[in-house]
Amino acid sequence: MAETGKQSSYKKLFSNTLVFAIGSFSSKVLVLLLVPIYTNYLTTAELGVTDVLTQIANWIIPLVTMTITEAIIRFGLDKAYDKVKVFTLGNLICFFGLAVFGILLPIVSLTGIADKYIGGYSLILYVYVFTSSMKSLYSTFVRAMEQVKLFAFNGILTTFFTLFWTALFYMVLPEGFLGHGTGIEKYLLATILSDLISVVFLTFKSKLWRYINFKDIDRELLQVMLQYSVPLIPAQLLWLITNSSDSFMTTHYLGSDYNGVLSAAYKIPNLVSTVYLMFGQAWNMSAITEDDSDDRDSFYENVFDFNQSLLYILVAGCLLIVQPVTNFWIGADFRDCVKYSPIIIYATIYSCFTTFMGSIYLASKQTKRSLFTSLVSGVINVGLNVILIPRIGLYGPPISTVAAYMTVFIIRAIDSRKLVPFRIDMKKMIVNNIVILVMMFICLFETDLMHHLPLYAIVTLLFFAVFILNRKAVESIFYKVLPARIASHFVSLSTAKLCAVIGGLAVFVLIDLLTRGIIVYALLLAGFVFAIYKNKNRLMYIFMVLMPLSLVFRHGMVWAAVAFLILAVAVIIKNRRPADVFIGIAALDILLGAAAGLWFGVLAAAVQTLVCGFIFRRQIWDKLIEWAYKKR
Incomplete structure (x- = not known):
């Protein structure tokens, strides 16, 4: 029976990953395909401003929501807690935070403290934060109810409307229908309308009003949820500092044009993060539900081994295609980003590793431990940006990001395994990193490999080397999640x-x-x-x-x-x-x-x-x- 339980755990992880893959493919990859529109209809300065505004919104959302979505998924999946009380408290906390933000934002605008970054966009920024917060809350609760198919379909629906509104605003309606010079407003408005449609759809499809009851507020559960989520506020903010300080400090030292190029440099690396998100969402659910299981340690070990193999293959594949895809996909004004993308692609390995280790803190309700490691990340990233950007320009942010994520992964790998003592194959990690670093340096050394085919052939051979090095771990998961008859088709090639x-x-x-x-x-x-x-x-x-x-x-x-x-x-x-x-x-x-x-x-x-x-x-x-x- 124990073996059956193990197989069930892997199959559930695989099944959820498959569902999230369907939703995430549409909601992430297809949105990334909008990059040609953005890079052809917006100037480098406008794209830089939109990047800064969305980063500001990403900083504000954890504050106004008190990261309550993390508590929603943790306590919503736990059968010991009433889902009505969990969702009611989530709404209460969100509305309170948004009300406070609505009072403070006009004061900030009047004082002119943030004019350099917010300018005249305070009202649309508030609406953007409001709809994004509500969409996050409602879609997370649907996932906590284990309605993963609905969650995935909602991602497809949101994508469709994002594509629809973006195409309508930029390519169909007259350029000045919102007024001249409103490219930034169109960018934000497309997301606002899509998020609003998502909230309405989830509300009526799952009849979420049945899970709200403000007449019976469980104060004890409120305290427990806040104790869980509040330590994640500075943790998330520090991670956002790590992720977005690059944009702010590039804008500060070099200007919005350079930040637009840096923003474009993140587009292809985001493909790795997008694919990992498909697995990561399912893994968070499995980490919570398997936290008390007897075979937890071996489950974590096998899943992490597969996780790192998948990441090495994805990163090596991105390094293989980064230059031709950039020339085909990115607008001409932004193609200098190919000089910096390889370093950012490499950084995604440790970004995803760190996220995996962080799931241990969430599953074990040890969220305070996330705070210290996130603080280390923020200090390293900001400190190195201050030193490097004035000296080496746009190479500074990617190098700072690699250093921050790598350091935090090492700390979390040591600390989190005190809670879940699973083994990490260090030999495999070292060999793969060496091969991928060689690929990265070749891409940095020669930014036009399509006209230097011998070097491109070497990069291609190195990709296949990474694939061969990691195929066994992928095969082992196939045998755990699929019937042997089907799994054999994946591994028949020696x-x-x-x-x-x-x-x-x-x-x-x-x-x-x-x-x-x-x-x-x-x-x-x-x-x-x-x-x-x-x-x-x-x-x-x-x-x-x-x-x-x-x-x-x-x-x-x-x-x-x-x-x-x-x-x-x-x-x-x-x-x-x-x-x-x-x-x-x-x-x-x-x-x-x-x-x-x-x-x-x-x-x-x-x-x-x-x-x-x-x-x-x-x-x-x-x-x-x-x-x-x-x-x-």
Whole structure:
């Protein structure tokens, strides 16, 4: 029975991660795809101001909410506490904090203390904080009720409206419909309206008014929740200082234009954080529910081992693609950010490690321990920024961030394991860090690897080395969360076969370079025709991917997209399957983005994805569950 319990814990973690992945993909990755709109419709100074305003809001929200959302998830998941009382107190605390903020903000505006940062945006800043706080409270309570599917769908809904309002404000309505020079207001208003729709949707969908009862205030529970959440206020603020002091100090020392470039430099590293968030939200729930289990220590050990392997692969993958993606995705005025992105990408390893260790404090109700470690982070980050930014410019903030996160991880790794004594594989950590650091320094040394292919080949080989080093940990989790029949498909490829595949790809690239693509194009086309003739679907898809890849770097994205669309149409005519139709639609979106502008393709793909996801949501979910848990 104990083994069954273990398997159940891993499967629940996997299932929740899958649900959060669906929600987070839409709410985070698709929002990141709005970057081309922001970097093409806003100036560097405007993007820098919006970054500062959102950072200020992120600082204010923990104060006005007293970080009560952390108590909501902790006590809401605990079956010993009444959910009605927990949610009622959460609303009471939030409304009290927002009322106080509403009184103080006009005073601050009148005195002019924060004019350099807030300027004339105090009213819209208040509305932004209000809607963000309420959305956070309501979506967290839905998660505490373990309605993870609703939580994920709410993320999709919020994304759709963020895309809708952003596209409407910047690309459809006249530029001056809110007045001239209102690009910053449009940026904030799109988020405000999306958050407001999210709150209304969750309220009516879950009938949340049934969980509010102001007539019976449990003062004892109020005290317990505040004792848990209040120590997290300075802890969160200190983390925000670590995360956002870069923006403020860059603006102070170098100006808003430089801060706009720094903000763009964080966009690709945020992909790692976004993917980790899918796991992190599910992990927080598992850490709380498994806190009293008998196999807790081994559970933490296995999950952390998988966690670090996943992060190494993600970070190495981001370092591999950071330069081509920046050239394709980021507006021309912001492309200098590629000089700083590799350091920030590396910092995300320790940012996510630190978050993982922090979940131990939350699950064990030892939130005061978070305060000290967060204080260390803030001091290191601010101190190094003061020293480095005036001397080395925009390299200062990324280096400060790496130093802060790495130091705090070391402290938390020692301290948190006094509460949960699980083992960390230090040899694995050291080897992976060395390989990833080599990748990082190559990207820093040469910021145009696409014109220095031998160096790019080395970076590619190092990525595959990281993948091979960490594949066993990934496989071990697959066996725990999936039926053996399905898990075996993930691990059937031996290391020798994987190396052979890598070698084959290297030979392919070499032939492509030597023949300027002529022989390679002929071979790929012949292979595709053969695959269609023999009805070998997997082979078709392989050639569908290889042909555009061989075209994109030599002839550009438009030719690659045309080839992809032609091959996709051939497959649709041959198979006539819904899955192939979706691939054809994706090929068309890529062509639209390449020919008519990136934002046009992104918008078309986002709308199609959200509409299809909504229409087929039940079928998609049923298929995922069937795929994951079907047993013979």
